Amino acid sequence: MTAASMPAAAVVVGVDGSHDGVRALQWAAADAARRHRPLHLVQACERQDAVPAAERIISRAVVDARDVAADLRITTEIVAERPVPALLNAARHASLVVVGSRGFGGFAALLVGSTGLQLAAHAECPVVVVRRPGDADGPEAGRVVVGVDGSHDAGHALGFAFEQAAFRGAGLTAVHAYWFSSAAEAGGIAAVVYDEDEVREEQRRMAAESLAGWRERYPEADVRLNIVRGPAGGVLTDASGGAELLVVGARGHGGFPGLRLGSVSQAVLHHARCPVAVVRSPHG
DSSP: OOGGGSOTTEEEEEOOSSHHHHHHHHHHHHHHHHTTOOEEEEEEOOSGGGHHHHHHHHHHHHHHHHHHOTTOOEEEEEESSOHHHHHHHHHTTEEEEEEESSOOGGGTTOOIIIIIHHHHHHOSSOEEEEOOOOOSOSTTTTSEEEEOOSOHHHHHHHHHHHHHHHHHTOOEEEEEEEOOOOGGGSTTSOOOOOOHHHHHHHHHHHHHHHHHHHHHHSTTOOEEEEEEESOHHHHHHHHTTTOSEEEEESSOTTSOTTOSSOHHHHHHHHHOSSOEEEEOOTTO
């Protein structure tokens, strides 16, 4: 199977036969079925003598995907290269790329700090890293959670989150984290004194403006807006317990312009307690 045979706008998933790889496959199959997309399975196989095993793994993966949704349109591909280049190539024509948080074989020693991070940083489409199940309970359990900060990437993350919530029939919680140092927290150094109520209201107004257009496009959506004082990575991780999905932009405000992946995205990829989607603006 060659890359040219991959259907346009497919949901792409990296498979390797690991437990986390199976979770990623099941997540991707369910997403493809909900959004009426084809599903494309990619197995990285660098050694020629490993091809028979790779064929068995990918055949098993097709069966597992059909167990999730029997009528899926499924294509498969065994690629003679490392996982990251294989998946980045597929991402050029995909609607979404999905990987597990750990793997073995073709995805050897896959940590969120390696393959998942590289894909999130460089893929031309949204990337979902399916983490191992965490807390089932949480204030946003069963909902899609999205980080909002007014940045360009966060705007595209909002669109992705609203679409995911709509297809899942789930509520959407937009979380805006803000941070400032008060005089009491300045360690004895004089600081600007803020009226926290005024700051919070201003933050709420800006976040609400970011949501306005999407609320109009999805008028039936059950939307919550949470304004929380604290570091964004920690605030979003706290909100992820039991969530269907946590969505963030690849890079928000306050980062270094040359970075492909911001500190908040990296934090939630490492610590969130649900699957994480990283979304960047096209050609961003």
